Amino acid sequence: MPLLRVHLDSDRATARRVLQLHHEGRIHHESREAAREQAWRQGRTPAGDPVFVGITNGRRDVQLLYDVEVYSDATR
Template sequence: MPLMRIQLDSDRQTARRVVELHRTGKVHRESRDAARAEVWRRGRTPAGETVFVGTTNGEPVRLIYDVEVYRDVTA
């Protein structure tokens, strides 16, 4: 299955919280759901779990997620 990389704008405090949750094996549901919603918005269908990859160092800080998507099928 192909992966779609999603970057979500965030603030430093939220990004730190997401990273800490990830390190303890937990999930930040709001950002995970936002990444899945972005996949839908772009016209693709999520096929698997949304995986937290990390954060950017720039301003604004961005949360990075990889989402498995179904291949486009045309008839």
Template sequence: MPLMRIQLDSDKNTARRVLELHQAGKVHHESRDAAREEVWRHGRTPAAEPVFVGTTNGEPVRLIYDVEVYLDITR
């Protein structure tokens, strides 16, 4: 399955919290849901749950998710 990389705008505190949850083996549901919605906005259908990859170092901070998508199915 192909991957779609999604970047979500965030603030430093939220990004730190998402990273801490990820390191503890937990999920930040709000950002994961936002990543899934972004895939739908791009006209693709998610094939799996978004996977947190990390954050950017720039300003604004962005959360990075990879999402498996179906190739030939669009909304």
């Protein structure tokens, strides 16, 4: 199944918290659900839970990065 990379706008404090939780093997549920909703908004159907892959290194605008496995588009 294809992966969809989702970028979520965030502030630095939240991004640090999500990264810390990831290092502890835990999940930031709010951002994971936001990633799932973003996949739906892009017209894709999530096939599983979004996986946190990191944060951007922007000075002003920080984004959380998630990979969301989505179903392939079936055309006939």
